[in-house]
Amino acid sequence: MAEIKFVVYENQKSKNIAEEIALKTSCVSITYEEFKKTDDKGEFYFFADDKNFEIRFSNINSKAVSVDFSGxxxxxxxxxxxxxxxxxxxxxxxxxxxxxxxxxxxxxxxxxxxxxxxxxxxxxxxxxxxxxxxxxxxxxxxxxxxxxxxxxxxxxxxxxxxxxxxxxxxxxxxxxxxxxxxxxxxxxxxxxxxxxxxxxxxxxxxxxxxxxxxxxxxxxxxxxxxxxxxxxxxxxxxxxxxxxxxxxxxxxxxxxxxxxx
Ligand SMILES: C[S@@+](CC[C@H](N)C(=O)[O-])C[C@H]1O[C@@H](n2cnc3c(N)ncnc32)[C@H](O)[C@@H]1O
The missing domain is CATH 3.40.50.150 (Vaccinia Virus protein VP39)
Structure with missing residues (x-):
């Protein structure tokens, strides 16, 4: 199974929620700049900004899954x-x-x-x-x-x-x-x-x-x-x-x- 290791946040607005999610999921919360420099990214990461959350593919930095009930x-x-x-x-x-x-x-x-x-x-x-x-x-x-x-x-x-x-x-x-x-x-x-x-x-x-x-x-x-x-x-x-x-x-x-x- 693919382990998610990082909760990546977009800006200061999403830092607190990213930290909360990281705590609940035993992940590390970091900015995208920090994430880019990380070697062992895993296949997916959890992305949090103030508008939406997504599970993303690490290698192509694009959405893998999210929930959008209006979509x-x-x-x-x-x-x-x-x-x-x-x-x-x-x-x-x-x-x-x-x-x-x-x-x-x-x-x-x-x-x-x-x-x-x-x-x-x-x-x-x-x-x-x-x-x-x-x-x-x-x-x-x-x-x-x-x-x-x-x-x-x-x-x-x-x-x-x-x-x-x-x-x-x-x-x-x-x-x-x-x-x-x-x-x-x-x-x-x-x-x-x-x-x-x-x-x-x-x-x-x-x-x-x-x-x-x-x-x-x-x-x-x-x-x-x-x-x-x-x-x-x-x-x-x-x-x-x-x-x-x-x-x-x-x-x-x-x-x-x-x-x-
Ligand atoms: C095939 S998906 C369900 C898809 C869903 N019907 C939908 O419309 O998106 C199955 C989900 O059930 C969850 N699940 C399986 N067993 C569970 C349990 N005992 N308690 C809570 N969640 C469970 C899994 O984590 C998984 O996310």
């Missing part, structure tokens, strides 16, 4: 998605809902699915255990909602999602989730699939594969009265041998396994 790609996905979207169907979103369903995204990643579900009318809490990705998510959220706007219906928590119900309480979330959504990094080599998207390739290098996802699923499936949705590559095996899905929703490349427990 072209994601806003296109939002504009063209309705409750007929396979993910929306899998989590059970409807056109008219008396009450907003509460969805916990137990594997938030870059927040794309969380954001889509929020835009389609759900209340969403996303768990992301990787601190670099969490900082990207938080900055993306702050930029999207601007300074003071209330955004209780979409939030991210920097934590592992094992012991999920306890973690929700610890974060003062008392509402019981209606749905728990899992989209872990697929642990196996998927021979049939086309080349992964650039973002996914970068995530694989930074995070690796989520080899513990079946444990997470088994733990969550031990709770009752829950809808659990697991996203898998289309022809891949189920996440766990212990329990069969109630139904599946398939699109061209992915499959959503829906478990009603």
């Amino acid at each position: 072209g790609k994601i806003s296109h996905r939002i504009k063209t998605s309705t409750v007929k979207n396979p993910l929306a169907k899998a989590v059970g979103l409807k056109g008219r809902m008396e009450k907003k369903p509460f969805i916990v995204d137990a594997t938030a990643g870059l927040g794309t699915d969380s954001f889509l579900l929020y835009c389609l009318g759900a209340r969403v809490a996303g768990f992301e255990r990787n601190p670099f990705l969490f900082y990207l998510l938080e900055k993306g959220l702050k930029n999207y909602f601007k300074a003071n706007e209330n955004h209780n219906d979409l939030l991210f928590i920097n934590s592992d999602s094992f012991n999920l119900f306890q973690k929700l309480m610890e974060n003062n979330i008392t509402q019981r989730p209606d749905v728990i959504y899992l989209d872990p990094m697929y642990p196996l080599e998927n021979k049939k699939k086309a080349k992964p998207k650039k973002e996914l390739e970068v995530l694989r290098k930074i995070i690796g594969r989520d080899n513990d996802s079946h444990f997470l699923f088994n733990e969550i499936a031990s709770f009752k009265n829950l809808r659990i949705v697991v996203k898998r590559p289309i022809h891949s095996p189920l996440i766990s041998d212990l329990i069969k899905p109630s139904h599946k929703i398939e699109s061209k490349l992915v499959r959503y396994d829906v478990y009603l427990v």
